[in-house]
Amino acid sequence: MKYEFKTECECQxxxxxxxxxxxxxxxxxxxxxxxxxxxxxxxxxxxxxxxxRKAADMDILGIGFPEEYGGIPADVFYRVAVxxxxxxxxxxxxxxxxxxxxxxxxxxLSMGSEAQKQRFVPPVLAGEKVAALAITEPGGGSDVAxxxxxxxxxxxxxxxxxxxxxxxxxxxxxxxxxxxxxGEEGARGISLIVVEAGSPGYSVSxxxxxxxxxxxxxxxxxxxxxxxxxxxLLGEENMGFAGIMANFESERxxxxxxxxxxxxxxxxxxxxxxxxxxxxxxxxxxxxxxxxKLVDMATAVEASTEFTYRVAxxxxxxxxxxxxxxxxxxxxxxxxxxxxxxxxxxFGGHGYMRENLVERLYRDNRILSIGxxxxxxxxxxxxxxxx
Numbered sequence: 001m002k003y004e005f006k007t008e009c010e011c012q013x014x015x016x017x018x019x020x021x022x023x024x025x026x027x028x029x030x031x032x033x034x035x036x037x038x039x040x041x042x043x044x045x046x047x048x049x050x051x052x053r054k055a056a057d058m059d060i061l062g063i064g065f066p067e068e069y070g071g072i073p074a075d076v077f078y079r080v081a082v083x084x085x086x087x088x089x090x091x092x093x094x095x096x097x098x099x100x101x102x103x104x105x106x107x108x109l110s111m112g113s114e115a116q117k118q119r120f121v122p123p124v125l126a127g128e129k130v131a132a133l134a135i136t137e138p139g140g141g142s143d144v145a146x147x148x149x150x151x152x153x154x155x156x157x158x159x160x161x162x163x164x165x166x167x168x169x170x171x172x173x174x175x176x177x178x179x180x181x182x183g184e185e186g187a188r189g190i191s192l193i194v195v196e197a198g199s200p201g202y203s204v205s206x207x208x209x210x211x212x213x214x215x216x217x218x219x220x221x222x223x224x225x226x227x228x229x230x231x232x233l234l235g236e237e238n239m240g241f242a243g244i245m246a247n248f249e250s251e252r253x254x255x256x257x258x259x260x261x262x263x264x265x266x267x268x269x270x271x272x273x274x275x276x277x278x279x280x281x282x283x284x285x286x287x288x289x290x291x292x293k294l295v296d297m298a299t300a301v302e303a304s305t306e307f308t309y310r311v312a313x314x315x316x317x318x319x320x321x322x323x324x325x326x327x328x329x330x331x332x333x334x335x336x337x338x339x340x341x342x343x344x345x346x347f348g349g350h351g352y353m354r355e356n357l358v359e360r361l362y363r364d365n366r367i368l369s370i371g372x373x374x375x376x377x378x379x380x381x382x383x384x385x386x387x
Contacts, residue, residue: 014309019081022063026085029058034089038215042360045207046217047094049130049172055098056127060086065105069117070125076316080257080309087261090357092364093213095258100169103251104131104177107192107243111235120175120194132173134164134195134221135244142377144179144244145187149223151180156230158182158193160201160223170204170219173197178221183238192240194232201226212363249322251372252329253315256308259332259368260301266336266343266361267297274346290346297339304328304335323385326378333369340365 015023033054041047055061064079065071079102086095101124108120123129137147149162160180167176175196183189195202205220235243271294274284284290311328315321343358344351351358369375 014077014313015081019077022078023081023085025058026060026082027088029055029060030085030089034091034094038089038091038094041094042091042214045209045214046172047097047215051098052130053127056125061098061101061127062125065121065125066109069109069121071121076253076312077309079254080312083254083257084261087258087265090265090360091213091215092258092262092361092367093216096168096213097216099254100133100173101125101131102254103133103247104173106247106250107133107177107234107240108194110246111192111240111243116194116232116234123174129174130169130172132167132169132176133247134167134170134176134178136164136166138163138165138220142374145190145241146185147179147181147190149178149180151182151191151193151228153182153230154227157227158230158233160193160195160226160228162223164221166208166218167221168216168218170221171207171217176221177234179240179244187241189238190240190244191237192234192243193228194234195223195226195228196232199226199228211366212360213367248373249315249325252325252378253308253312255368255372256304256311256325256328256332259329259336259365260305260308262361262365262368263297263301263304263332263336263339266340266358266365267294267301269356269358269361270294270297270343270346273350284346293342293346297342300335300339304332308332323382326373326381329372330369330375330378330382333365333375336365336368 033051052061059072060082062071063082064074067073083095083099086098089095105121105124108116120131124131135144137149139148140146149160149164151158151160164178175194178193178195180191180193181189182191201224203222203224205222208218208220210218234240274290274294277284285294308328311321311324315325340358340362344362347356347358350356353359
């Protein structure tokens with residue numbers, strides 16, 4: 001009998017039958033449209049644009065977005081169910097690439113004018129356009145308030161100069177929600193603006209070669225006297241930092257979910273391997289040391305998943321969870337660190353081979369405690385709220 005985590009499919013205080021129908025639909029999409037090709041996409045460093053349209057046709061991209069822009073209004077656990085099902089691809093990179101709209105579109109919806117929302121959001125939710133978020137800079141990392149990419153007003157345009165790095169979906173994005181400096185140093189001089197690919201002075205590097213998340217194209221974006229219409233400014237000048245911070249809460253929740261699923265998949269692979277692999281005349285699961293390791297792995301994933309779900313529930317109820325979601329992300333990443341490590345250890349040499357899923361999970365896991373704010377940044381946020 002295959003082990004099943006209760007929290008994924010049966011925890012009715014979080015998931016209803018409707019949530020599970022969505023989960024099943026997305027898993028069928030993964031089985032038909034992704035799993036047969038994911039190894040190829042991993043090697044290629046990206047997946048075909050047609051997948052965005054196919055995902056949109058399955059109502060995957062629009063989950064949780066307003067109906068008037070082509071979305072499907074839904075509570076937070078529909079998005080949780082979708083993310084968990086997408087992670088069944090076994091590729092964190094695929095999940096991150098397909099989901100780049102989930103960090104690029106919210107600032108447009110929260111800060112943009114009605115005209116901007118109508119212009120930029122529907123094509124993305126329909127899978128016709130790809131949107132990305134451009135915050136991180138080569139010299140700044142997690143220090144968002146010190147970003148240097150400048151936007152200087154010149155008539156009815158801004159002239160943008162600078163660069164962004166580690167941008168998910170950069171090579172395929174049709175437009176990016178971009179953080180720029182329009183005012184003084186520090187957080188109070190930052191604005192958000194939508195920059196369209198193909199604008200004069202806009203260019204993108206070759207795909208960056210990463211340790212993991214291979215199926216997610218990642219690149220640098222350069223702005224060389226890039227002219228962007230003033231009409232593309234989101235909200236008021238110098239008011240973008242608050243929008244960036246608000247966006248981080250949902251991004252950190254998503255990363256916690258991805259970490260829990262990375263650990264869960266690694267555990268499931270290790271469990272099946274331990275039951276089948278024989279050494280010294282019996283299966284690996286016949287050794288107490290292996291059984292106890294599997295117990296520790298299962299316990300950690302259950303605990304982390306439940307904590308993340310509880311934080312998600314409070315976020316869905318409108319309760320501020322900036323501290324708690326930072327805790328959830330850190331805890332989920334630490335669990336995934338250990339579980340993916342242990343899964344490779346159970347597989348032994350086979351776990352170091354690229355034909356095994358645990359090898360990919362081990363590599364993909366490493367970015368989770370860096371993206372969306374490093375573990376150290378999360379601890380700083382938590383410390384300021386508890387001291």
